[in-house]
Amino acid sequence: MVKESGVSAARHNLLYTLRNEGYLKMSELGRILNVSPTNITLLVDGLEKDGFVERLSDTSDRRATKIKLTELAEKDVLFDSELIFKPAINFFSSILEEKEIQELISYLNLIIDRNCSL
Incomplete structure (x- = not known):
């Protein structure tokens, strides 16, 4: 299904969610995707390593991190x-x-x- 972009189904779901929702906190992503905090961290770590997402500090909550798609994801991932x-x-x-x-x-x-x- 998503092999053409080299992204697993779980990673693709995360990217698709970010594409539709915009920047999201890690906790929001986990809740939307019904994924544990540990697994959402692992997914984001892998996607960040591959250049598909980046972490941003949340200006309203110093403890939170927001995740956003990179230009590479917009260009290379099949949506x-x-x-x-x-x-x-x-x-x-x-x-x-x-x-x-x-x-x-x-x-x-x-x-x-x-x-x-x-």
């Missing part, structure tokens, strides 16, 4: 749902009509959007 779901679409294209494929894409987008806003 276009039709491209992300291309393998599934190709699989179903022999079974479904064009209108049904468009409905499938809509439902897949809905699933992603709801998952990232939980």
Whole structure:
């Protein structure tokens, strides 16, 4: 699904959330993604090492750190749902009509959007 950009599904979910929500505190990211503080730190550490996110000090709370996407993430990570779901679409294209494929894409987008806003 996201192998073209070299990012695992868990990392992609984090990046997708940041792309939709903007800067977020680590605790907010963990809550939205339903990931423990330890795991959110590990995900952010890996993405920061790869140049996809950066940590910023939160001006309103010195103890908090905000995370934001870098230009590299915006440029190199695949966020276009039709491209992300291309393998599934190709699989179903022999079974479904064009209108049904468009409905499938809509439902897949809905699933992603709801998952990232939980």
